[in-house]
Amino acid sequence: MDLDAFTELLTPRGRRALAEAGELAGADPVAAATRLRRTYDAALTSAALTQAGLRERATAKFGEDARVMYFTPHGLEQATRTEVAGHRAARLIAAGAPEPRVVDVCCGIGGDLLALARAGCTVEAVDTDPLTAAVAGANAEALGLGDRVTVRVADAAGVEPERYDVLFADPARRTSRGRTFDPMAYSPPWPVVLDLVSRARTACLKVAPGIPYTFIPEGAEAEWVSFKGEVKEAALWTGHGARRKADRRATLLPGGHTLTATGVQAAVGPAGRYVYEPDGAAIRAHLVGEVAELVGGRLLDPMIAYITGDDPVDTPWATRYEIDDVLPFSLKKLRAVLRERKIGNVTIKKRASAVDIERLRSDLRLNGDRAALIILTRILDKPSVIICNQPSPS
Incomplete structure (x- = not known):
């Protein structure tokens, strides 16, 4: 799906095609495409069927919101699930002003910016990919959050975090060869991300849960989040967002349980019951x-x-x-x-x-x-x- 095809999905005709594609969920792909082609051209038929399939998959992360949202395959794969994004947004609100101005410098399809806007933040989001930025903006509009969200195409390196209350960054962890676990291969690269963080009053940096400890900035709080027993991601907090009494934290969702480092060393001994x-x-x-x-x-x-x-x-x-x-x-x-x-x-x-x-x-x-x-x-x-x-x- 390219930008032109996605833009057509937002027109009245495109919305009708998408609604019809949604009704064909689970049908034979060839039969579904043949049926839609009776009314719509090949490009719109393909875009509508692709989007309907992505919406079906996205319910696991976004619940009923997925029925009206828009996605790209990579964007859905990398997007933060609703419960995790909501937890992070609540932390940011608790850390400072009740309606902070947030800049989301790698917004993707908007999983985090939606949670931030719902929590009361005013969000300016940027992404280097025009299609991805368009999808994020469409999602904000679809969920009635357009008055709190602005999305534009821009390079994260050009953002001035000093102008905002909070910097949120979720650098892409995928290259042309697939997913990467090396922060130096993130996009934007790790040095650029750290420069942005160093200039922000409060920052939250989403990273892979396997990030080496040597990459964690000095003075940051690192939080690992598990959802229903599966580790989803880590977040690095700096400035007012970091809880200074803890440099390491684990959080369990949906229960909201949290555990911090106390320095205790476990004994070693024989097997018990x-x-x-x-x-x-x-x-x-x-x-x-x-x-x-x-x-x-x-x-x-x-x-x-x-x-x-x-x-x-x-x-x-x-x-x-x-x-x-x-x-x-x-x-x-x-x-x-x-x-x-x-x-x-x-x-x-x-x-x-x-x-x-x-x-x-x-x-x-x-x-x-x-x-x-x-x-x-x-x-x-x-x-x-x-x-x-x-x-x-x-």
Whole structure:
């Protein structure tokens, strides 16, 4: 879809084509295209069907708003889901003025600028791609936020963050070869982003959750956000947005639970009755010791994020499994134990293990009517397997 095709979607004729395409969701693609071609030309038919498909996919991130929004494939993939963007917008409002002026320097299709506008911010957004900027502007209009949002085509490097209360930046993490995990390959490049941040009174910088700690600016607060157990992203906060009592934070959504670094060091000890798997946000934020303290547990290995304990403690910060057995890893021994216990269905997790899960599943050749969870890991640097009963509720 190019800019001309998208612009036509915004006309009355284009809206009718898009509505008809939406009614054909799930139909055979060839049949759907043939039906629309009876009324519309090939370019509009293609744009409408593409947009209808993207709207269907986007409901997972944007809920019912997706039914009236516009997307590009890359824009949807990189967009912040509504709950995460809303959490971030609420933090910005709580950090300063009730109606701050925000500049969004890499706005994409507008996931964050929509949340900021809904929270009461006045947002000026820029993007280097004309189509993407047009989509962001159309989304603001579609959701009734056009009076709070201005979108223009511009290079982030030319923005003057000093003119605004808040700088928000979500640099693109995709190159012509696909997704990149190197901040120096972001667009705009990392030095440009850091220059913008250094000149802003308050800044929030969205980054990949695997960002190396060496790239985190001095004095910034780094927050890792997990949604329903899956780590979605990290945000770096500077200025008034940073909560100075914490340099690392993990946040769980939709519950809003938060955990910060206290410096506690977890003890290491033998396996107890339970094993706890910390949420990924806590692991990324290096808060495994804090989670161990919450459950009264200890690490099975000083370098691996599995916690063991003797009591069944409920916490949103970890999933708890009841341990049935702990063995040195041996395919022959593991197969014999599982067969003896009539286990025919296993869920396999691993951390710090070189074992190929699918090959192991095949090699076990299980046959039985019971189920178990097995964890492949290292305990005091020795390959080990933990056999667990079905997960306990937590």
